[in-house]
Amino acid sequence: MKFAADRTVGRLAQWLRLMGYDTVNSGSLSPESAIPFANENRILLTRDTRLSQKLKSLKIICLISNDPKDQVREVVKALRLQPDEKYFFTRCKLCNTILTRVTLEEIVNQIPDHVSKKYNRFSKCHTCKKVYWQGTHYERIQKTLHTLVDKERR
Numbered sequence: 001m002k003f004a005a006d007r008t009v010g011r012l013a014q015w016l017r018l019m020g021y022d023t024v025n026s027g028s029l030s031p032e033s034a035i036p037f038a039n040e041n042r043i044l045l046t047r048d049t050r051l052s053q054k055l056k057s058l059k060i061i062c063l064i065s066n067d068p069k070d071q072v073r074e075v076v077k078a079l080r081l082q083p084d085e086k087y088f089f090t091r092c093k094l095c096n097t098i099l100t101r102v103t104l105e106e107i108v109n110q111i112p113d114h115v116s117k118k119y120n121r122f123s124k125c126h127t128c129k130k131v132y133w134q135g136t137h138y139e140r141i142q143k144t145l146h147t148l149v150d151k152e153r154r
């Protein structure tokens with residue numbers, strides 16, 4: 001399942017990437033600019049109801065909520081998604097690139113000292129160079145992902 005998120009749902013795009021879904025930013029969509037994304041079999045995501053009317057011949061979900069987490073719930077429900085935990089945190093939330101596992105030695109100069117002392121699992125985005133580690137932030141996001149997914153499965 002692949003997505004293209006327009007300007008109105010940028011935070012939603014980040015959550016979908018954290019769950020492992022291939023999600024690109026489409027910028028502002030128009031009937032013309034939407035075509036390439038549709039051709040890649042991407043489901044378009046927007047909050048713009050007028051736009052979604054214009055694009056209704058394409059696969060598009062018009063989100064109702066203003067809250068990114070509720071928007072995730074809407075997508076999960078609309079498509080009956082069954083997000084797989086093994087894909088969580090496999091993709092850069094900023095640029096959608098698949099992350100690569102790296103050793104501490106490879107990234108030790110790019111992270112704060114307290115992080116390198118405390119954690120031992122790291123991954124890196126080779127496009128935007130962001131380094132990820134399994135810290136408290138990671139645990140909080142993981143918990144949130146579980147609540148988002150489980151609520152809709154029941």
Ligand SMILES: [Zn+2]
Pocket residue numbers: 092093094095096097125126127128129130
């Ligand atoms: Zn990145």
